[in-house]
Amino acid sequence: MAGTRTKVQGLPARTAALRMLDAVLRRGETLDIAERAYAKGLTPSDRLLARAIAGETLRWLIDLDALIDSATREVLPSDAKPRMVLRMMLAQVLRLDTPPHAVIATGLELLTGGPRRLAHGVFSALTRAEGTLPPTPTLPADVAARWGDRAGPIAAALALPPPLDLALKDWGETEQWAETLEGISLAPGHVRLPRGTAVERLPGFAEGAWWVQDIAATLPGRLLGAGDGRRVLDLCAAPGGKTLQLAAAGWQVTALDKSAKRLDRLVENLDRTGLAAEVVAADALTWEPARPYDAILLDAPCTATGTCRRHPDVLHRIASRHIAEMAGLQSAMLARAAGWLAPGGTLVYATCSLEPKEGEAQAGAVALTPHPIATGELPAPLAPTAEGWLRTDPAMLADVGGMDGFFAARWRRRAPN
Structure with missing residues (x-):
């Protein structure tokens, strides 16, 4: 059977997508990690297709399951292989405009025996009935509850990739x-x-x-302004967008990250752009600077739920325990960063998370002098919160393609009188 499968055009991409989805939904891996593991060796076009199938399946998972359940007598287990394959088959027809015959030819090859006949029957019934998805993806119940009043607009923004x-x-x-x-x-x-x-x-x-x-990811760095040769610490710097941004703005940058492997990409981008930074592979919870910095940008590790447009796996992987774990880490890093700031220096804290525990709750506990963000520092029509913080989400700038969800706040250390 294995020899037969290799002759089916498009099957390697579908096989990779199936394995990627299994890694995300059963083992809690990120979609990026799953792609690196299971799409390696594919042609560039097949790799893009595998990622697109997995991404659209995750984006519309709740609604795809509702369609499947409407066409089966008995509910298939959530982790059953026929359900996973049917999700992929429907995502290709309804989201990627793949012809049904191509979907059947590749989808059924992922199954054998009875499940193959079941999947064929369910898929055929739904396509004959012209089953459709709603205009807006349905969020998992726990996600919708966490995001509150913004859940509806954010969900609408997820309907189209960024x-x-x-x-x-x-x-x-x-x-x-x-x-x-x-x-x-x-x-x-x-x-x-x-x-x-x-x-x-x-x-x-x-x-x-x-x-x-992403434009939202540039906003925290913009809040530090021009460097004029002053020293800035970019904490958790990899893969390097903010380091490049700060170096281009005239800062003397120290880019620190725990992952030496991720810093390799930062160094590659420094070489490509001709920008300069001191690159340090170290754990911010144990590392100590030689002297204080004029500015610090802490783009802290987080659940990254604000990147759900590009990484729809976060809708299904992230739970309350993950948010609590990250919030504890963020508090510890904020406390250390505040102590490394020179008198008169500026600290910017940011996360690409939509969770208040990783944003607003963290900012409310910092023992430095607030330096509120002004409207003129942000691209129109964005505006700071009443507290002088920044909060973006995927529904903002929707008329021109949206943006990632970010939180940022800014403080100064008082200079001695």
């Missing part, structure tokens, strides 16, 4: 690059392109004129 954002090394060339790349700019130093663009083939990539960074 565009591609580029951060420019030279803000003075914003208009030029927007025209050259045929994109739009939402702020100085930013260009937005349609999803699916081959990054490495774009003008400016080889010469390091820009790097990929």
Whole structure:
């Protein structure tokens, strides 16, 4: 049977997608880690397809299951292989516009015996009945409860995958690059392109004129302003977007991260862009600086639920215990970072999380002088909260493609009188 399967066009991508979904939903792995494990060796096009199938299945999982349950006499177990394959088959037809015959040819090859006949019957019944998905993905109940009033708008923003954002090394060339790349700019130093663009083939990539960074991820770095040669510590720096941003703004950057492997990518981007930073592989909970810094940017480890547009696995992997674990780590890192700040220095704390325990609750416990964010520091129409903090979510800027969810707050250490 294995020899027969290799002859089915498109089967390797579906096999990889199935294994990726199993890794996410049964073992709690991230989609990125699962892709690296199970899509390696695929052609670039097959790898993209595997990721698209897995991503759309996770994005619409609740609604795909509702369709499947409407066409079966007995409810299939949530981790049953026929259910997983049917999810993939329906996601391809309803979200990726794959012809039904191609879906059947590849999907049924993932099953044998009775489950194969069951999957064929359910899929055929739903396609004959012209089953559809709702306009907006249904969020898991615990996720909707955590996100409260914003759950509906955020869910609506998940219906379409995000565009591609580029951060420019030279803000003075914003208009030029927007025209050259045929994109739009939402702020100085930013260009937005349609999803699916081959990054490495774009003008400016080889010469390091820009790097990929969601516009929301650029906001914490923007809150530090121009460096003018002053020293800044970029904590949890990998994969390096904020390090590049700070170096381009004239800061003397120390980029620290616990993962030496992830720092390799940061170094590659420094080389490509011609920017400079001191790179340190160390654990922020044990490392000690030689002297205080003029500014510190702590983009803390978090559940990353704010990146749910690109990483829909977080909708199904992250639970209350994960949020509590991350909140404890964030509190410890914030306390250490506050002690490394020079008098008169500025600390910015940020997370790409939509969870208040990782954002607002952390900011309320910092024993430094608040330095509220002003409206003029943010791209229109974004505005700070009443407390002077920043809170974004995927529903914001929806008319131009949305943005990731981020929280950021800023403080100063008082200088002695």
